[in-house]
Amino acid sequence: MHIVQQYDYSRVYKGKIDLLSGLPSSGERARPIQTLAWYPAQKSAAPALLYGDYIRSATTEEVFARTDAEVKQLAGAWIGQRWGGIGAAQAEQEWRRPMWAVRDAVELPGKFPVVIYAPSFSASAHESADLCEYLASQGYLVLASPDMGAHECTMSHDIEGVEAQVGDIEFLIGYAHGLAQADMAHLAVVGYSWGGMSNVFAAAKDSRITALVSLDGSLRYFPELVNSAKYVVPARLALPFLFVAARPRSIEDLLAKKQDLSASLMNNMAYTDLYKVTMYPMTHANFSSEYQRFASDAGGFGEYSRAETSLAHSWMARYVHQFLNAYLKNDAAGLAFMNGTPEKNLVPPHMLTLESRHANGQPPTLETLAEGLGKRGFEHAGEVYKDIKSRHGDFQPSEESLRGWGYQLLLANKTGAAIEIFKLVTVLFPDSWNAFDCLAEAYQQNQDRALAIKHYRRSLELEPKNDNAAQHLKTLNAAR
Structure with missing residues (x-):
């Protein structure tokens, strides 16, 4: 396991004024992204990390340059602040518990699928260290950074907070590109x-991103945030998706807590292979292996025991592993596991249920239209569009996106294809002077003077002030 201290210099983290002192901020103001990297490694005689080493790493997530004394003091306070309900003996035992990873072990040669781990609200990168170590031991390169707000270590319950973590995921994807072990064609x-x-x-x-895993994700609990991001729609989520859910809460409890039940993105994700595994012994907190270690036996696990929820946690990890095998490694056994019943997979009775459904065709997107034209030819643009429209009545690419596509084709000297796209634009937007102007330009570039004049004139009929069309008609020695 490596610990990499780096900054995202494209984003500011610290404000101009330090909120603790009221004085101008000092030092680097870019966003700190301390990264934990677990990876397939050669066997090493070096001692394995202790869990306490992960806690020590958490003390430098926001401030890299802490002294050894500061790290020791903050790490010692960590358990008391977060897990004050456990006894000193249990805390010491977990602190000294050996893990699987070895610090800075020699990397195995080869390429491995990449898994980015995104922690829970305001959580440290190591919160699911057991899962991350396990995946690395099974041939995955796993990267994680802490969940921090846009400008402070505490996350915020708003779209800015979500986008801050999205930015961290994007940064880690960029970082992974430079790693010798990273197989970037297979990314979850x-x-x-x-x-x-x-x-x-x-x-x-x-x-x-070619596969997603959500461990009792807030996707369920913050539908208003999902709805506020207009780009988070089923058509843009055509990838395999595993959602592992905690024990269901009652309708009465949900209503009492004013949970919005009016919409479900998952229910509308028609273009993905979707698996939903519900873990009955697990509450939301049990998905964190740190919680499993440090929660108090007195009330920390409800009507279940630590051993029972830990067993469920291990089955959660197994489903994640097999799902990633199926969709990142194209592993037939992994796919058979995901499509098998819990009984067939030898899951203990009453531990979990599995619901699944497979993708229903391709999403109604510009890419799907382009793929269809790539197979059938751009001269069939109208037919391919009608075929998609017949299956997806709400498919309506914007005029701007279609015209932009047409101009890309023109710049690539694919004039015939550009003409077909601009013809489609004029059909879909018959009152757009700009659409006819674009089509006329394409015909002119194709040396088709008569059709260029015809469509410049149509553009001027729709918009008499279109100086571009008027100028081109002069160039073509044609009257308006």
Whole structure:
């Protein structure tokens, strides 16, 4: 395991004025992204990390240059501040518990699928260290950074907070590109709680993400934030998705807490292979392995025991592993596991249920239209559009996106294809002077004088002040 201290210089973190002192901020103001990297490594005679080493790493997530004395003091206070209900003996035992990872072990040669881990609300990068170590031991390169707000270590319950974590995920993807072990063609983002919503936002923005895992993600609990991001829509989430849910709460409890039940993005995700695993012994907190270590036996696990929830936690990790095997490694056994019943997979009775559904065709997007034209030819643009429209009545690409596509084709000297796209624009937007102006330009570039004149004239009929069309008609020696 490596610890990498780096900054995202494209984003500011510290304000001009230090809120603690009221004085001008000193030092680096860029966003700190301390990164934990777990990776397939050669066997080492060096001692494994202790869990306390992970806690020590958390003390430098916001301020890299802490002294050894500061790290020792902050790490010692960590358990008391966060897990004050446990006894000193249990705290000491967990602090000294050996892990699997070895610090800075020699990396195995080869390329490995990349997994970004996005932590829960205001949580440290190591909160699910056991899961991250396990995945690395199974041939994955796993990267994680802490969940921090846009300008302070505490996350905020708003869209700015979500976008801050999305930015961290994007940064880690960029960082992974420079790693010798990274197979960037196979990339997943695993998120827990808040991170299990931010990773969905990230996937809606970045189609390089090829699989998603949400561990009882806030996607369920903050529908208003999901709805506020207009780009987080099913058509932009056409990738395999595993949602591992905590024990369901009652309708009465949800209503009492004023949970918004009016919408579900997951219910509308028609273009993905969707698996929902519900873990009945687990509450929301049990998805954190740190919680499993430090929660008090007196009330920390409800009607279940630590052993029972830890067993459920291990099955959660197994489903994550098999899902990633299926979709990042194209592993037939992993896919069979995901499509098998819990009984067939030898899951203990009454531990979990599995619901699944497979993707229903391709999403109604410009990319789907382009793919269809790539197969059938751009001369069939109208037919391919009508085919998609017949299956998805709400498919309506914007005029701007279509015209932009047409101009890209023109710049690539694919004039015939550009003409077909601009013809489609004039069909879909018959009152747009700009659409006819674009089509006329394409015909002119194709040396088709008569059709260029015809469509420049049509553009001028729709917009008599279109000086561009008037000038081109002069160039073509044609009257308005």
